[in-house]
Amino acid sequence: MSLFRVTRRTPLPPAEVWxxxxxxxxxxxQVPLTRTRVLTPDPSGPGTRFTARTGVGPLAFDDPMEVVRWKPPGEGPDAAGVCRLRKHGRVVTGWAEFEVRAEPGGGTLVVWTEEIGVRGVPRAAGPVLGGAGRFVFGRALDGLLAHRPGRDTR
Structure with missing residues (x-):
């Protein structure tokens, strides 16, 4: 298992980031060679299940996940939003959690933390796996938070 964290700041409001x-x-x-399929009727709360399939043809694997914590951002002193996912695949295991917090003066801080394991990958490869995770999820966050004319609510 490898633990990594990615932090981003954006001028977007917390509700839009969430x-x-x-x-x-x-x-x-946002992730190359990946498509995500939501498996539950209401994809917005605890119990939501979805699978990210990465790869091409027979060289692909599934990363099934379930939302186990869902607290959208709100107002007040405990206003941070938190979503935690449990990964329960045959290849990829672990968890991911992101926190969405309003910044003083406007904008939002996002902290993505993930502990990931890949079956068959030795523990000694943890630093490489963590570095790859930071890179891939950092780019994914950048893409998700990027300005999209006509779609942003600022």
């Missing part, structure tokens, strides 16, 4: 980060199919669009 909306973007919980658009599960949009995650697949």
């Amino acid at each position: 909306r973007r980060l919980t658009d599960w199919p949009a995650h697949g669009a």
Whole structure:
């Protein structure tokens, strides 16, 4: 298992950041050779299940996940939003959690923390796996938070 963290700041308001980060199919669009399929009727709360499939043809694997904590951002002193996912695949295991917090003066801080394991990958490869995770999820966050003319609510 490898633990890594990615932090981003954005001028977007917390509610818009939350909306973007919980658009599960949009995650697949940010990761090369990946598509995400939501498996539950209401994709917005605890119990939501989805699978990210990465690869091509027989060289692909599934990363099934379930939302186990869902607290959208709100107002007041405990206003941070938190979403935690449990990964329960045959290849990829672990968990991911992101926090969405309003910044003083405007904008939002996003902290993505993940503990990931890949079956068959030795523990000694943890630093390489963590570095790859930071890179891939950092780019995915950048894409999800990028300005999209006509779609941003600022």
